[in-house]
Amino acid sequence: MPSAEIVEKFVTWALVILGWFIIGRDQDRRARRTEVRDSLKSTSQLIIQIEDAAQSYWKLTGDDPESDAAALKLKFSLKQLSGEVVALCRHDVRFGLFIPVATFRKAATGGEFEVKTRKAETRNSQRLVDICSAGLDLREGLAHAFNEVYC
Amino acid sequence: MKENAINIANDFSRFPAGRYESDGPFNGEKFRRKILVPSLQDGKSIIVELDGTAGYGSSFLEEAFGGLIRVEHLRPDVVIKQIHLKSADASLVEEIKGYILSAK
Numbered sequence: 267m268p269s270a271e272i273v274e275k276f277v278t279w280a281l282v283i284l285g286w287f288i289i290g291r292d293q294d295r296r297a298r299r300t301e302v303r304d305s306l307k308s309t310s311q312l313i314i315q316i317e318d319a320a321q322s323y324w325k326l327t328g329d330d331p332e333s334d335a336a337a338l339k340l341k342f343s344l345k346q347l348s349g350e351v352v353a354l355c356r357h358d359v360r361f362g363l364f365i366p367v368a369t370f371r372k373a374a375t376g377g378e379f380e381v382k383t384r385k386a387e388t389r390n391s392q393r394l395v396d397i398c399s400a401g402l403d404l405r406e407g408l409a410h411a412f413n414e415v416y417c
Numbered sequence: 418m419k420e421n422a423i424n425i426a427n428d429f430s431r432f433p434a435g436r437y438e439s440d441g442p443f444n445g446e447k448f449r450r451k452i453l454v455p456s457l458q459d460g461k462s463i464i465v466e467l468d469g470t471a472g473y474g475s476s477f478l479e480e481a482f483g484g485l486i487r488v489e490h491l492r493p494d495v496v497i498k499q500i501h502l503k504s505a506d507a508s509l510v511e512e513i514k515g516y517i518l519s520a521k
Binding site: 334337338340341342343344345348349351352362364365367368371372374375376377378379380381382383 | 432434435436437439440441444471472473474475476477479505506507508509511512515
């Protein structure tokens with residue numbers, strides 16, 4: 267039969283180990299939270315950049331000499347955005363906002379995108395409003411997912 | 418080209434762009450007519466690998482895949498069964514499925 271002293275020491279050490287475990291877990295969680303928050307900030311900035319690039323693109327005519335380069339840059343940025351959302355999804359599936367990403371891409375590069383005969387969009391056209399709206403939905407969706415996961 | 422598998426970057430272009438033939442050499446209409454439609458003949462199933470390009474415009478995707486229903490008059494349920502889309506980017510797969518199922 268272990269003496270009361272041995273039991274007391276065992277309980278003390280068990281509590282110490284449990285404390286280390288809890289502190290370690292909290293530190294990991296805080297570090298992951300910071301990492302995801304930073305990623306999210308960078309992704310949100312990328313969404314805003316894409317919105318701006320898309321607005322500029324659609325204000326050009328389809329045969330404008332700058333149109334092809336602007337379109338290629340826009341597609342590449344959207345590909346980068348998809349990659350960032352896939353990376354966020356590895357932290358938690360709630361970041362997997364693939365339908366809002368597709369909606370944003372559709373708004374930015376759908377319809378007559380890369381069509382040579384396309385006319386320039388006028389300021390406040392429905393296309394430009396849709397791009398802003400889809401970008402906002404995606405940013406809000408990501409922020410909502412972060413709150414659900416970490417707050 | 419491997420049988421029953423299309424890798425867009427290798428078999429078509431790393432820079433797919435545009436909707437119609439008049440929009441450039443690697444447009445959605447050309448991809449549909451020259452690559453997709455012949456591959457789907459005889460009810461064969463195909464794997465379409467989307468990764469490896471410099472990105473896609475939705476206009477290219479809609480013309481290529483939505484055009485199978487809208488222009489080639491294939492049945493959406495048949496096309497969905499025949500084409501297996503493969504990509505690390507799930508948003509691309511979702512978008513293309515949407516074009517196939519909603520095209521009229």
